Amino acid sequence: MSRTIVIGGGISGVACAAALNNRGRSVTLLDKGRVLGGRMASRRIRDSGTPFDGHVVDIGASYLTAKDERFSSLIERLVDLGVGRAWTDTFHVASSDGIHGVKTGPMRYTAADGVRSIVEHLASELPDTEVMSGHDSGPISVEEGALTVGGEGVDAVAVCMPSPQARQLLESGSPALDAALLATHEVTWEPVIAVTAVFDAATWREFDGIFVNDDPVITWIANDGARRGNGAPVLVTHVQPVLAARHLTDPSQVLPATLSALQRVLGISEHPSWADAKRWTYAKPLTASQQPFFLDQGFNLGLAGDAWSDGPRVETAWLSGHLLGESLADRLETGTTS
Numbered sequence: 001m002s003r004t005i006v007i008g009g010g011i012s013g014v015a016c017a018a019a020l021n022n023r024g025r026s027v028t029l030l031d032k033g034r035v036l037g038g039r040m041a042s043r044r045i046r047d048s049g050t051p052f053d054g055h056v057v058d059i060g061a062s063y064l065t066a067k068d069e070r071f072s073s074l075i076e077r078l079v080d081l082g083v084g085r086a087w088t089d090t091f092h093v094a095s096s097d098g099i100h101g102v103k104t105g106p107m108r109y110t111a112a113d114g115v116r117s118i119v120e121h122l123a124s125e126l127p128d129t130e131v132m133s134g135h136d137s138g139p140i141s142v143e144e145g146a147l148t149v150g151g152e153g154v155d156a157v158a159v160c161m162p163s164p165q166a167r168q169l170l171e172s173g174s175p176a177l178d179a180a181l182l183a184t185h186e187v188t189w190e191p192v193i194a195v196t197a198v199f200d201a202a203t204w205r206e207f208d209g210i211f212v213n214d215d216p217v218i219t220w221i222a223n224d225g226a227r228r229g230n231g232a233p234v235l236v237t238h239v240q241p242v243l244a245a246r247h248l249t250d251p252s253q254v255l256p257a258t259l260s261a262l263q264r265v266l267g268i269s270e271h272p273s274w275a276d277a278k279r280w281t282y283a284k285p286l287t288a289s290q291q292p293f294f295l296d297q298g299f300n301l302g303l304a305g306d307a308w309s310d311g312p313r314v315e316t317a318w319l320s321g322h323l324l325g326e327s328l329a330d331r332l333e334t335g336t337t338s
């Protein structure tokens with residue numbers, strides 16, 4: 001039996017599956033990760049030897065913003081359900097030698113249980129999607145004129161992930177796959193290393209987040225206790241991309257420089273009791289495609305994610321997946337089979 005497959009259980013894949021389900025299409029959603037969420041990643045602190053074991057910390061996307069009407073109403077609904085949480089519209093601004101001021105912007109949203117819980121919640125609402133995590137899709141190819149995923153025939157496939165990861169799935173050799181491969185080459189990606197630091201107590205001045213400008217080591221500090229709303233003395237710091245790129249094979253090497261930059265910017269002398277570094281090789285696309293998604297002219301093969309959109313944000317990834325899902329549903333309704 002032909003199937004519609006969405007590969008990638010981040011926000012763009014879940015949005016794509018939702019759009020297809022809403023149009024009466026049943027979907028299989030595959031993610032190679034143990035859990036869904038992708039770069040909307042949260043982890044529970046364990047074995048830290050501090051009283052903050054159990055605290056859920058966001059180690060990928062720091063927050064969500066919402067401009068598009070469709071995404072805004074989704075976020076409002078999540079807030080009403082108690083899944084999402086309006087966090088703050090004000091962050092501090094710092095440079096290497098300390099905090100200089102505040103900057104007000106759009107409302108930033110988060111989730112009481114970590115941003116990953118938003119993806120989990122949206123996946124749990126899908127009316128007609130079989131979710132398979134811990135499942136690598138295998139290669140996408142065209143065999144005897146029909147699309148296959150992992151060797152099985154499908155009627156449509158949406159690949160919702162960073163383009164370098166998508167590229168690993170697309171077997172060259174047919175015009176459709178070559179066109180998709182070509183499309184994935186348009187964007188370059190920058191890495192981030194996110195350092196989580198657990199302190200004994202918060203000795204810093206109150207803040208939600210700090211944009212750190214012109215520092216050779218760090219770019220951003222999030223107060224995860226403020227983000228969760230529980231006041232835990234847990235900070236997440238992003239390492240400057242050029243430095244991150246040099247340490248992707250062993251991200252723990254950035255810990256000493258990152259923690260001393262953190263102390264310098266916050267004006268504190270305390271050391272964290274526990275710290276850990278998480279690498280994101282493909283954290284953010286540096287440029288975005290003009291189109292909100294890719295859909296092959298002939299085959300029902302699509303690509304979506306934050307590179308197919310207006311900047312590397314959760315909102316644009318969601319929109320890209322949503323619009324690809326709608327376009328695939330249109331195609332499938334007109335009877336194209338592959």
Ligand SMILES: Cc1cc2nc3c(=O)[nH]c(=O)nc-3n(C[C@H](O)[C@H](O)[C@H](O)COP(=O)(O)OP(=O)(O)OC[C@H]3O[C@@H](n4cnc5c(N)ncnc54)[C@H](O)[C@@H]3O)c2cc1C
Pocket residue numbers: 007008009010011012013030031032033036037038039040059060061062063064065135136137138160161162165169192194280282283284304305306312313314315317
């Ligand atoms: C450190 C960091 C900070 C960020 N901060 C913000 C922020 O503050 N605000 C904001 O709006 N955005 C932020 N972003 C960007 C935001 O996280 C992304 O734009 C968004 O989450 C992208 O979602 P996605 O579904 O397109 O991709 P992803 O979340 O990357 O999902 C892709 C999924 O595909 C799966 N996958 C890959 N290969 C395979 C395969 N072969 N088989 C099956 N599954 C596969 C992966 O496991 C993954 O779950 C940040 C990102 C990072 C890394």
